[in-house]
Amino acid sequence: MKVFNYRDVEEEFEEGAQKTRIRRLITKETGAENFTMRLFEIDPGGSSPFHSHAWEHEVFVLEGKGILKGECDQEFRDGDVIFIPPNETHQLKNIGTKPVKFICLIPYMKTE
Amino acid sequence: MKVFNYRDVEEEFEEGAQKTRIRRLITKETGAENFTMRLFEIDPGGSSPFHSHAWEHEVFVLEGKGILKGECDQEFRDGDVIFIPPNETHQLKNIGTKPVKFICLIPYMKTE
Numbered sequence: 001m002k003v004f005n006y007r008d009v010e011e012e013f014e015e016g017a018q019k020t021r022i023r024r025l026i027t028k029e030t031g032a033e034n035f036t037m038r039l040f041e042i043d044p045g046g047s048s049p050f051h052s053h054a055w056e057h058e059v060f061v062l063e064g065k066g067i068l069k070g071e072c073d074q075e076f077r078d079g080d081v082i083f084i085p086p087n088e089t090h091q092l093k094n095i096g097t098k099p100v101k102f103i104c105l106i107p108y109m110k111t112e
Numbered sequence: 113m114k115v116f117n118y119r120d121v122e123e124e125f126e127e128g129a130q131k132t133r134i135r136r137l138i139t140k141e142t143g144a145e146n147f148t149m150r151l152f153e154i155d156p157g158g159s160s161p162f163h164s165h166a167w168e169h170e171v172f173v174l175e176g177k178g179i180l181k182g183e184c185d186q187e188f189r190d191g192d193v194i195f196i197p198p199n200e201t202h203q204l205k206n207i208g209t210k211p212v213k214f215i216c217l218i219p220y221m222k223t224e
Contacts, residue, residue, distance in 0.1 A: 001202060002195045003186045006172075009193075025193045026170050032195065034219040035147045037170050058138050058149050060118075060172070060215050074115045081121075081137045083114045083144065090113060103172050105217060107146040 002030060006039050019046025019094075028108070035107045040092075042066070042100040047093035055106050057084040059092075064100030067093045114142060118151050131158025131206075140220070147219045152204075154178070154212040159205035167218050169196040171204075176212030179205045 009023040019042060026037040042048070042064075050069065059082035068074045068082060069091040076082060076092075082102075084090050094100040121135040131154060138149040154160070154176075162181060171194035180186045180194060181203040188194060188204075194214075196202050206212040 001180060001182050001186065001197070001200055003180055003188050003192055005191050006193055007191065025172075026195050030195050031197050032168060032170065034168070035170065035217065037172065037193070037217070039172075056144060056146070058144060058147065058217070060137075060149065060151075062174070068113060068115055070113050074113070076115050079117050079119065080115055081118055081149070083138050083142050085113065085143050088113055103215065105147065105149070105170070 016049045019043040035105050037103060037105050040102055040104055042094040044094050044097055048091055050091040052087055052089040054086050056086050058105045060103045062101040064098050065096035066100045067095050128161045131155040147217050149217050152214055152216055154206040156206050156209055160203055162203040164199050164201040166198050168198050170217045172215045174213040176210050177208035178212045179207050181205060
């Protein structure tokens with residue numbers, strides 16, 4: 001069993017996103033076979049790409065304030081849960097003055 | 113796509129655990145096919161059962177301070193990530209003076 005702080009996981013810039021960093025917290029290297037946990041930080045004005053893909057997102061918002069763009073705009077903030085089904089076009093955008101920080105989990109079977 | 117606050121999800125007492133409440137945040141009813149997101153709150157002195165099962169846990173600790181009991185004891189606190197592989201005996205126990213709050217995700221395929 002592993003216990004570690006998220007801040008001890010290397011931070012990378014996320015390709016295709018603006019002002020966005022990713023930490024890959026739980027991966028196949030950790031021993032996870034089914035799904036993977038990542039932590040994203042989007043700086044003010046930044047966003048994930050407006051895109052769609054064949055897998056879902058399960059998101060828990062830790063800090064900040066943003067908009068989930070899709071068929072309509074939905075505001076989100078800390079304490080919010082976001083479910084994005086497969087194949088729905090989406091974008092997460094920071095509309096606040098502090099970083100938006102969230103956990104985002106995706107399944108392995110459809111992506112690798 | 114769904115956005116909602118975790119506090120708006122009904123809280124239930126978790127069977128087999130002590131002083132522990134669970135909110136089932138993302139489930140099959142939400143549209144999730146692969147894995148499910150739950151939020152647990154363990155009050156001071158409380159704990160999950162000391163048990164093992166065939167599926168893994170992916171955990172992110174939001175608040176509080178506790179001990180993960182297994183082959184050895186490992187302390188955890190807010191900002192920590194915990195990975196519990198399948199079939200490892202484990203227990204999460206609150207050793208602080210405030211509630212321990214964490215997100216815990218498990219796969220569907222092995223549990224239902």
